[in-house]
Structure formats: C-alpha cells, structure tokens
Amino acid sequence: MATLRSSVAVLVLAFAGAGCRSDLEPSRVPDNVRRRNSEPTQVERKLYYGDQRVRTVYQALQWPDGREKRHGKELEYDEAGHLIAERHFREGEPTGNWTRWWGNGTKRLELQYRGPEVATTMSWWHANGQVAEQGLARDALREGEWSSWSEDGVLLEQGAYANGLRSGRWRFWRADGTLKEEGDFVSGRRGGTWTFYDEAGVPVRSPHP
Template sequence: MYKLFIILEIIFILFSCKRNLVENIVKTYPDGKKALVNFYEESDSAKSVKRQVKYYPNGKIEVEGNFEDGKRVGKWTYYYDSGIKWSEGTFENDLSNGKFTVWYKDGKINYNSEYIDGKPDGTWIFYDETEKPVKEVVFEKGNKKSEKKLE
C-alpha cells in the first residue's frame, strides 16, 4: 500500500509541474487565419514567449519552436507550405547547435549537417533526390576543411 501511495504521489507531482501555456495570437491574415502565435506560461505576469508557431496563409505551420529568455532553444522545425518538413534542428542560446536535417519538397533528405555555437562543424552529407549520398563536406569551427564527391 505504501508503494502505491508513493507511485501515485510521484504521478501527481509530475502532472502538477506541467506548464500551462496560454495562446496569444499576435498576427492574423486578412481572412482571419492565424499568422503568428506566441505562447507564454499562465503564471508568467511578464508574458515571456515560451513557444512560437508561425503559419502560412493556407493554415499550415511554417515554423515552430521554443524560446527561453527571448532566445531560440531546443528543437525548431521549419515546413514547406505543403506541410512537409523543410528542416529541423536544435538551438542553444539562439545559436544552431547539434544535428540538423534538411529535406527536399518531396520529403526525401537533402542533407544532414552539424553546428556548434552557430557555426558549421563536423561532417555534412548531401543526398540526391533518391537519397543516395553524393557529397561529403567536413567543417571545423565554421571553416570548410574538405569536400569530396561520393560514389
């Protein structure tokens, strides 16, 4: 019985710590559809933006991601106006950090890349329209070190 009580208490704590985000429509298109929506925590009197979603005129999401202290953080995803992902990667302190993937309009991978503090770093692999690797470019701290075609 004691174990059950502890488990239920942990579940209660986890759910009570959940952020309640409030939607704030910042811009709309002439037809009334959402263009830009910011989200802030219900308990935040300053209404600092925690999440943002930008929409195309057709109603599909153009870009979505999170903010911390006014800077992009975590995963950000960009989309084509068809709704297919265009690119996705992570940010720290408003700078690209980590792995990014960019897709063609048909949803196939265009290239995989890496960044450190907003600068290209590591091995980038480029693909043709059939997702066959065709080029490898190596970066170090923003400087291109090598480039080779893959066969």
C-alpha cells in the same frame, strides 16, 4: 506694553518661519503610493497594413514615463487576415512557444524559448506539411545535430551546428537520395578536404571549393 508687542512679534515670526520651512521640505509620498505610481500597466497595441487591416496585435507593459516592453502574446496576420504567427514575450524577452503558419494554415515553424542553458527542438515544415528541417536550438540559435528534407521527404542535408554556425562533418544528398558530397565545416565555412560523388556514386576527392 512694548514687551508684549515684542513677544507677539516673535511668535508671529516663529510661526511664519515654521510655515516657510514646511513649504520648502520635500513632500513625503507614502511608499505604497510611490510604488503604485511607478508600476507598469498592461496595454494592447495594434499594427496595421497600409489599407488599415490588422497586421499585428500584441500585449505590452507601459510605465508612467512612457517606456514599453512586449509582455504576453503577440499575434501576426497576413494581408488576407490569416493568422501566420504566434509569439510570447516576458518583459521584452522572447519566451515560451513560438509558432508560424503558412497561408494555407499548415504549420511552418515551431520552437521554444527556455533560456540560453536549455536546448529545445526547432522544426520547420514545407507548405505541404512535410518536415523541412529539424534539430536543436538554444534561444533560436541552432545547436547540435540538424537534418533537412525535400517536399517529398527525401533526406537532403545532415550535420551539426555550434552557436548557429555549421560545424564538423556534413553530408548532402541529391533529390533522388544519392549522396552528393561530404566534408567538414569550421565556424560556418567549408574547410579541409571534401569528397564529391557523381550520380553513379563514384567518389571524387578534391580540395574544398
């Protein structure tokens, strides 16, 4: 009888021990459930002016831990309710076409994000629809030849950019179309000798200002 009780006790302890070990083991969550619980969801966010009128509407990815990244279209409105900007993001990074408009509905800015290796055209417009500036850009940094015009379409500036800074030979014209000055830029700063012209077109050479 003592032997039987001893055997029963051993079995009870064995099952109890097995139960304890099971409780202490980390739960095994299936991989597909773990991935589902860590994947972001698409949400829409709105920002408002002080009077509660909508200022910005954008799409974002939200992770279970609360992190968010803009993902998709973003629209911006002025206080009168006019659409003034449309932007696109991919997991927090700018991508695709970006456009801005003046309050009267005419286009103000257009550029494309195609990555740092691809130069695309960036254009600015005056409120009257006349092109104001145009040239190439890489990820919104000006690169290569650029030109700018007055609201009347008169060429005012022409030259090149490197990494967003003026570089090399630049020329500037007056509103009447006569050449005003020309010279070189180095890393965004005027350098070397510049030539200035009076209104009659007579050149006057002098050190850079």
